[in-house]
Amino acid sequence: MRKNIVAGNWKMNKTFQEAEELISELVTGLEKSRHTCEVVVCPPALYIEMASDYGHEEGVIKIGAQNVSEYEKGAYTGEISAAMLKSMDVDYCIVGHSERRKYFGETNKQLALKIERLLENAIHPIYCCGELLEEREAGKYFEVVEKQIEEALFHFSKEEFGNIVIAYEPVWAIGTGKTATAEQAQEMHAFIRRIIRNKYDEETAENTTILYGGSCNAKNAEELFANPDVDGGLIGGASLIAEDFIKIVNSF
Ligand code: 13P
Numbered sequence: 685m686r687k688n689i690v691a692g693n694w695k696m697n698k699t700f701q702e703a704e705e706l707i708s709e710l711v712t713g714l715e716k717s718r719h720t721c722e723v724v725v726c727p728p729a730l731y732i733e734m735a736s737d738y739g740h741e742e743g744v745i746k747i748g749a750q751n752v753s754e755y756e757k758g759a760y761t762g763e764i765s766a767a768m769l770k771s772m773d774v775d776y777c778i779v780g781h782s783e784r785r786k787y788f789g790e791t792n793k794q795l796a797l798k799i800e801r802l803l804e805n806a807i808h809p810i811y812c813c814g815e816l817l818e819e820r821e822a823g824k825y826f827e828v829v830e831k832q833i834e835e836a837l838f839h840f841s842k843e844e845f846g847n848i849v850i851a852y853e854p855v856w857a858i859g860t861g862k863t864a865t866a867e868q869a870q871e872m873h874a875f876i877r878r879i880i881r882n883k884y885d886e887e888t889a890e891n892t893t894i895l896y897g898g899s900c901n902a903k904n905a906e907e908l909f910a911n912p913d914v915d916g917g918l919i920g921g922a923s924l925i926a927e928d929f930i931k932i933v934n935s936f
Pocket residue numbers: 693781853857858859860861897898899900918919920921922
């Protein structure tokens with residue numbers, strides 16, 4: 685079911701003590717806030733247990749992971765399985781972030797397997813897609829995003845697809861301070877909804893949550909979220925500051 689979500693992707697930031705401080709500030713702040721959206725925090729995997737303890741205690745934060753193995757279990761040193769995440773009360777998991785595609789060579793095929801593992805374990809994948817600057821400049825952005833979605837998602841059944849959240853994150857906007865304009869975000873989100881409608885049906889398209897990510901902050905969130913096809917945000921830098929993240933959560 686389509687819902688508004690604000691998710692914080694902490695990436696590889698914060699020591700344990702700093703992470704604990706941030707979570708506790710978030711929980712205190714969110715308890716007092718009148719937000720209407722679902723709030724998800726995706727800390728580094730090591731801190732999931734701590735964040736989950738804080739978040740679940742008060743029921744104000746859902747926990748997301750930043751990555752998952754495409755394998756079920758076994759001899760895969762250093763990997764974390766979807767079943768392990770589920771056993772730590774993880775509800776969401778980011779898949780296919782552009783940083784993982786770029787630095788760790790993740791492909792659409794591999795991402796499809798990760799999503800399969802997550803769905804088997806009742807965890808909502810937050811599937812990231814988005815074009816590079818040169819692809820935007822060459823006018824190929826619709827094509828690029830369509831391919832990312834088609835190759836990783838469109839073999840799933842309508843029922844399975846209903847559990848997937850999509851995050852449009854233009855790579856040129858990530859960590860650059862250069863946000864997509866509200867028009868650019870709306871245009872792409874409407875396009876994504878259109879291809880989902882063409883592949884599945886109207887109901888599935890309408891029920892899909894599509895988040896925007898890329899230099900979304902306390903100042904521009906309201907304008908971005910006001911668009912009919914923008915259902916929230918996947919927030920990097922601004923999710924590391926409790927006050928800013930709470931402002932974004934309250935931007936609907
Ligand atoms: P920034 O908000 O720091 O641009 O990062 C966005 C992002 O990559 C979220 O996944």
